[in-house]
Amino acid sequence: MAEQILENIYWIGSDNPEGRDFHGISSPRGGSYNSYLITDEKTAIIDGANMPFLDAYKASISQVANPSAIDYIIINHAEPDHTGGIVEILKDSPRAKLVCTEKCKDFMLAQYDIEAEFITVGNEDTLSLGKYTLSFHPDPFVHWPETMMTFVQEPKVLFSADLFGTEVGHEALFADQMKPFADLSRTYFTLIMRPFAAAVKKAVTTARKLGPEYIAPSHGPVYRKNVAGIMDYYDKMIASPEEGKKVLVVYYSIWHASEQTAKMIESELKARGFEPVLCNLATANMVEIMSQSLTSKAVIMGSLTFAGSYHPLYETLFALLKLNGQKNKPAGVFCSYGWAPVAAKKLKEKATETGFDVKVELASRFRAATTEQVSSFVEELMVGL
Numbered sequence: 094m095a096e097q098i099l100e101n102i103y104w105i106g107s108d109n110p111e112g113r114d115f116h117g118i119s120s121p122r123g124g125s126y127n128s129y130l131i132t133d134e135k136t137a138i139i140d141g142a143n144m145p146f147l148d149a150y151k152a153s154i155s156q157v158a159n160p161s162a163i164d165y166i167i168i169n170h171a172e173p174d175h176t177g178g179i180v181e182i183l184k185d186s187p188r189a190k191l192v193c194t195e196k197c198k199d200f201m202l203a204q205y206d207i208e209a210e211f212i213t214v215g216n217e218d219t220l221s222l223g224k225y226t227l228s229f230h231p232d233p234f235v236h237w238p239e240t241m242m243t244f245v246q247e248p249k250v251l252f253s254a255d256l257f258g259t260e261v262g263h264e265a266l267f268a269d270q271m272k273p274f275a276d277l278s279r280t281y282f283t284l285i286m287r288p289f290a291a292a293v294k295k296a297v298t299t300a301r302k303l304g305p306e307y308i309a310p311s312h313g314p315v316y317r318k319n320v321a322g323i324m325d326y327y328d329k330m331i332a333s334p335e336e337g338k339k340v341l342v343v344y345y346s347i348w349h350a351s352e353q354t355a356k357m358i359e360s361e362l363k364a365r366g367f368e369p370v371l372c373n374l375a376t377a378n379m380v381e382i383m384s385q386s387l388t389s390k391a392v393i394m395g396s397l398t399f400a401g402s403y404h405p406l407y408e409t410l411f412a413l414l415k416l417n418g419q420k421n422k423p424a425g426v427f428c429s430y431g432w433a434p435v436a437a438k439k440l441k442e443k444a445t446e447t448g449f450d451v452k453v454e455l456a457s458r459f460r461a462a463t464t465e466q467v468s469s470f471v472e473e474l475m476v477g478l
């Protein structure tokens with residue numbers, strides 16, 4: 094159902110409270126695909142609909158506008174979670190013109206059979222709706238190459254597309270009405286934004302210069318009041334995402350020796366005043382581990398020895414960790430083994446190739462490491478941190 098943000102500006106998005114996965118991100122509180130409607134002398138939709146939610150979406154439009162009177166559909170981003178319903182929407186809004194970047198037009202025509210007229214826009218181009226004027230701010234690679242932000246100059250609302258989003262259900266319209274959701278913003282940022290950190294940094298600078306009083310992303314709640322907070326958070330997550338004394342400890346174990354070593358390392362870290370986060374690679378969400386790595390001061394990875402190496406699930410994890418783009422993060426590796434202590438050596442090689450600075454290595458035969466081994470492992474890794 095449509096909800097009013099400001100005079101003549103409405104949220105008409107889709108709620109997906111049962112969704113539990115988004116691009117591999119675990120979404121325990123569901124997801125949302127935001128869209129907005131401005132009713133002025135001209136009527137404009139900003140961002141569109143994800144196909145599975147089309148019926149509810151159309152109903153929301155009809156609550157506040159006559160669909161056949163829609164003048165413009167602003168496409169900030171061509172990914173199907175925001176455009177999947179476009180052909181059906183255009184059937185109800187046949188006179189609507191699609192407003193987007195040239196690259197976005199290319200992506201839209203490649204994905205959909207669209208006969209509607211396009212208006213392509215470049216940096217700081219404007220479009221008057223009557224009382225409100227929109228300006229357009231392409232920010233390529235803030236998630237895809239065609240992305241842009243749209244700004245309503247008065248009353249300073251920034252429609253930021255994926256930027257500043259969170260994969261969380263539509264529990265409330267505004268961020269300040271939500272239960273805490275920072276952990277969900279962190280995992281969303283890690284996978285959707287962090288791989289494009291340079292482009293995201295530029296986009297945050299653009300957003301800041303525009304001086305928005307509202308930020309309305311295409312996922313998650315709308316920010317008002319403390320809009321600087323989410324921009325500051327992005328700056329931090331790009332420049333220095335490490336949080337406090339957090340240390341990530343990942344392990345894969347079958348017969349519990351590596352698991353026991355991981356738990357001993359966890360205890361040793363706690364005893365030394367660090368904040369370990371223990372993740373079992375067999376059961377934890379990979380993007381969550383990736384996100385915990387991004388925000389940890391150091392990362393410890395352990396595995397049993399499996400077919401002459403570490404467990405192959407680590408290959409997926411290393412591919413994700415590489416997307417964090419961090420260089421020289423301190424790391425330690427450990428393994429358990431029966432007849433050849435190779436997993437730790439292979440973990441060290443792969444972690445180094447991924448960008449970690451592996452400072453310490455530990456192997457224990459059949460059983461967990463000894464207390465002395467664990468103590469010196471942690472000592473050596475964490476000195477100075």
Ligand code: FEO
Pocket residue numbers: 170172174175236237255311312
């Ligand atoms: Fe929400 Fe990149 O789409």
